[in-house]
Amino acid sequence: xxxxxxxxxxxxxxxxxxxxxxxxxxxxxxxxxxxxxxxxxxxxxxxxxxxxxxxxxxxxxxxxxxxxxxxxxxxxxxxxxxxxxxxxxxxxxxxxxxxxxxxxxxxxxxxxxxxxxxxxxxxxxxxxxxxxxxxxxxxxxxxxxxxxxxxxxx
DNA sequence: GCCAACGTTGGC
DNA sequence: GCCAACGTTGGC
Numbered sequence: 001x002x003x004x005x006x007x008x009x010x011x012x013x014x015x016x017x018x019x020x021x022x023x024x025x026x027x028x029x030x031x032x033x034x035x036x037x038x039x040x041x042x043x044x045x046x047x048x049x050x051x052x053x054x055x056x057x058x059x060x061x062x063x064x065x066x067x068x069x070x071x072x073x074x075x076x077x078x079x080x081x082x083x084x085x086x087x088x089x090x091x092x093x094x095x096x097x098x099x100x101x102x103x104x105x106x107x108x109x110x111x112x113x114x115x116x117x118x119x120x121x122x123x124x125x126x127x128x129x130x131x132x133x134x135x136x137x138x139x140x141x142x143x144x145x146x147x148x149x150x151x152x153x154x
Numbered sequence: 155g156c157c158a159a160c161g162t163t164g165g166c
Numbered sequence: 167g168c169c170a171a172c173g174t175t176g177g178c
C-alpha cells in the first residue's frame with residue numbers, strides 16, 4: 001500500500017502556511033468517493049503528504065505534511081450551516097470521512113505544476129495525468145523521492 | 155472567464 | 167441499467 005500521497009487545497013481556502021501555523025487540521029470537505037476511500041482505507045499514521053496548492057498562481061507543491069490521525073467521520077457532513085453539509089448522511093452511517101494531517105517540513109523550492117510536467121522522471125505521476133481531478137492521490141515512492149530531491153536542491 | 159474532463163443525478 | 171443533463175474541478 002502506498003505510503004505517499006498528494007493532497008490538494010486551494011490556498012485561498014486553506015494554505016500550507018496555515019497548516020504550518022495550525023500544526024494540524026482535519027481534512028474535511030472531501031466529497032468524492034475515490035478520494036474518501038484513499039483516506040478511509042489506505043492512509044496510515046505517519047504517511048507523508050505532498051501539500052499541493054490548486055487554483056493557485058502558479059499551482060504546485062508547497063510543502064510536506066504527515067497523516068497524524070486515522071480517518072474519522074467528517075463532522076461537516078452533519079452541520080447544516082456548513083457548505084459541506086450532506087442531507088443524505090446518517091449519524092449512524094456517515095458517508096464521508098477525513099484524516100487529520102499535520103505540518104511536517106518546508107521545502108526549499110516551491111514546485112510549480114509546469115516544472116513537474118516537464119520532468120521526465122515524473123512520467124506517470126497521477127497528478128500529471130489528463131483529467132485527474134482527485135483531491136487525494138497516491139504517489140509512488142520513486143516519484144516521491146524525486147520530488148523531495150527537487151524540493152530541496154539549491 | 156472559459157471549457158475539458160469527469161462525477162453525479164434522476165427519469166425512464 | 168442506460169444515458170442525458172447538470173454540476174464540479176482546476177488549469178489556462
